[in-house]
Amino acid sequence: MIRNALKTARYALPVCYFAMTACTSVQVKQVHYEEHPLIFVCIERDPKVMVEDFLDVLQDGFWRHAVETQVFDAPLPEYCEYHLHYTARRSWDMAPYLSYAELILKQRNLLIGKAIYEHIGGSMSMAYFTKWAGTQSKMDPVIDELLAEY
DSSP: OHHHHHHHHHHHHHHHHHHHSSEEEEEEEOOOTTTOOOSEEEEEOOTTOOOTTHHHHHHHHHHHTTOEEEEEOSSOOTTOSEEEEEEEEEEESSSEEEEEEEEEEEETTEEEEEEEEEEEOOSSSHHHHHTTSOHHHHHHHHHHHHTTTO
């Protein structure tokens, strides 16, 4: 019995080590519906973002939560009570992948919600192989958590 436990531990420890050497970090300050009943959000286009489908994924995510969106270029239009500023970065490892994204949701100048997605390095772990997953599969859970009450 002890021999079987040692044998299992011998194989389990390397698996645990590799699983912990790379991961994804998601931090979210959720928007509360009772305080901010969003029905329309202006999204400020960030021309520096090189992730081609990022803006489409954002809009789809908000629409999925019954929040209409409109994309605008700075400056912020007067009619935009709620607006979202985003940034996203790609990294390279044999191919480009989404490595960082930040969503900042404000009511005028008041921060009402924030979400950060970050792929943290490492190699030969499950997270290593999922870093090339699409923008939607990475950002949908982040948007869903940000707008969980909608």
